[in-house]
Every structure is written in structure tokens, then in C-alpha cells.
Amino acid sequence: MDTSQGSLAGKVCLVTGATSGIGKVTARELAQRGATVVVVGRSEARSAATVSQIRRQTDNSSVEFLLADLSSQQDVRRLAKEFENRYPRLDVLVNNAGAIMLSRRESVDGIEMTFALNHLAYFLLTNLLLDRLKSSAPARIVNVASNSHERAKLDLDDIQVRGRYWGFGAYARSKLANILFSYELARRLEGTGVTVNALHPGLVGTNFLANNGPFGKLLRMAVVVKGMSVERGARTSIYLASSPDVEKVTGRYYFKEQEVPSSNASYDEDSARRLWRLSAELTGLPAEAQ
Numbered sequence: 001m002d003t004s005q006g007s008l009a010g011k012v013c014l015v016t017g018a019t020s021g022i023g024k025v026t027a028r029e030l031a032q033r034g035a036t037v038v039v040v041g042r043s044e045a046r047s048a049a050t051v052s053q054i055r056r057q058t059d060n061s062s063v064e065f066l067l068a069d070l071s072s073q074q075d076v077r078r079l080a081k082e083f084e085n086r087y088p089r090l091d092v093l094v095n096n097a098g099a100i101m102l103s104r105r106e107s108v109d110g111i112e113m114t115f116a117l118n119h120l121a122y123f124l125l126t127n128l129l130l131d132r133l134k135s136s137a138p139a140r141i142v143n144v145a146s147n148s149h150e151r152a153k154l155d156l157d158d159i160q161v162r163g164r165y166w167g168f169g170a171y172a173r174s175k176l177a178n179i180l181f182s183y184e185l186a187r188r189l190e191g192t193g194v195t196v197n198a199l200h201p202g203l204v205g206t207n208f209l210a211n212n213g214p215f216g217k218l219l220r221m222a223v224v225v226k227g228m229s230v231e232r233g234a235r236t237s238i239y240l241a242s243s244p245d246v247e248k249v250t251g252r253y254y255f256k257e258q259e260v261p262s263s264n265a266s267y268d269e270d271s272a273r274r275l276w277r278l279s280a281e282l283t284g285l286p287a288e289a290q
């Protein structure tokens, strides 16, 4: 792993979904560059184990964890408060936690789980931490999306997918939402010194899909065989979070540390504004939040 991309000493980075896969390597590499790293996990045991592992591997004792089930809005709000109470600044927010649900489930807030976890958690956590990011500017937001968004169209009238549910479809739509959200937020943050970019990590052998019973575990094995290593899969997240090359770049989509175009649908500003309004409504934020 190339760690020559600039020191992050004195910076505070928060990485969600950092107990596994791409998020865990991202958190480790940011710690390796000297940042204070806050690992967000939903299991205390896995979070504590991740923190001790990263501290040991990087010799950086400024790695801590905060707990939240990010599919629960109450937990996201508590997380944001706890973070603000403990850390005076936030230089890098990496929204990474995500999952695919092969059967339809709802969050504790009664929202289709994929949309709740993969999109609304990014939206709510980011908005709640925006003041801290702005006061720490130059600051960065990195949203882990996926190239699966290319197959998606967002049906804002059926966000709950009450009709026929297809897990890969719901996942693809949530990842399109990540990109629409990133571009809209970049427009809203113009002139603040806070950048926001989205990325596709590649097909990566992680724990992804493992939460879906024996069939999910089988699919996961296929991804592990076909996919790239987690170290490689985390590179674009680390690049966007830390490289001086992209310090001022905002509202872009990356793959393999290169800017690439996202789907036509992802550039539709009207959809982005409508998604923003709906997300604000579903999370109880003012529509003009930010």
C-alpha cells in the first residue's frame, strides 16, 4: 500500500463500516498517515477488536470507536452527538457502511432497509456533521457508491419497494442515490471548502453478501474468487480521503483513483433535488438543510 500520499497528522477522520472489508483497510491507512481515526461499528466486540488491530498495525494510539446501527435514525443522531461532544474537528468523513438485502426488510424506522442503510444513513450523518466539517475546512466527504448504479433508475414514488422486490435492484438504486446525493451536496457546498466525491471500489472480496443466508455466502465466495483484494479495493477511498491531488476536487466520481463518468441518470439535477427533499422528509431534516 502506497502511504506516501501526505501526512494526516492533526486531522480527524470518521469511517463508517470500518469493522470489515473496504472500510477497515481505509481506517487503517488513514491511521497509518497519522490521523485520529474514529471507527464506526455496530458491534462493540468487532469495533474494539478493529481498534486494537489498527493501533497495533500502525503504532497510532489515536484510533477509537463509536457504536451505531446506521439503519436506525436514532442511532445516527446519537452517533453525531457523541462525535461532536468528543472531537472538536472533522476533516474527513468516509460514508462506507453498506449492504445488500436479498429479501425485503424494513429498518426500525419502517423504511426499506437498503435505502435506509445505504442512502439515508449517508444523508443524515453527513448533514448532522456538516457544521463540524465546515468549521474544519478544508475538509472532505467520501461516499462509497458502486458501478451497480449504472443499471438503476430511481423511482422516487416507490422508494419503499412495496411491490416486487429484487435485492440487486434495490441495491443498485441505493448506490445511484449515493451519487445523486454527492453531486447535489457538492453544489450546495460550493465555496465552503468542504468537498464531496463518490467512488466505485471495484469488485472486492469482502464480507459483502454474507448477511444473506447460505445463498448469500455462496455468492460471497464467488466474489472473493473473482474480485480484487481488499487492499486494492480500498485504494480509491484512501486516495479521495487523503491525496493532495484531489484536495480541491468536488462533485466527481472515481474508480481506480481516476475520475470516470457515472451514469446519465446520476447527472439529473431534478432527480437529485427531489431525492434531497424526500430524504430530508424521511429523516426529519429541514428540506433546505445544509
Ligand SMILES: NC(=O)c1ccc[n+]([C@@H]2O[C@H](COP(=O)([O-])OP(=O)(O)OC[C@H]3O[C@@H](n4cnc5c(N)ncnc54)[C@H](OP(=O)(O)O)[C@@H]3O)[C@@H](O)[C@H]2O)c1
Residues within 6 Å of the ligand: 016, 017, 018, 019, 020, 021, 022, 023, 040, 041, 042, 043, 046, 068, 069, 070, 071, 096, 097, 098, 099, 117, 144, 145, 146, 147, 200, 201, 202, 203, 204, 205, 206, 207, 208, 209, 223, 227
Ligand atoms: N465488495 C464489493 O465488491 C463492493 C463493490 C461496490 C461497492 N461496495 C461498497 O463498499 C462498501 C463497503 O462494503 P464492503 O464490501 O467492505 O462490505 P463488508 O465487508 O460487508 O463491510 C460492510 C461494513 O458495513 C457495516 N454495516 C453493515 N450494516 C450496518 C449497519 N446496519 N450499521 C452499521 N454498520 C453496518 C458492516 O459492519 P459489521 O462488521 O457489523 O457487519 C461492515 O463494517 C459498501 O457501501 C458497498 O456497497 C462494495
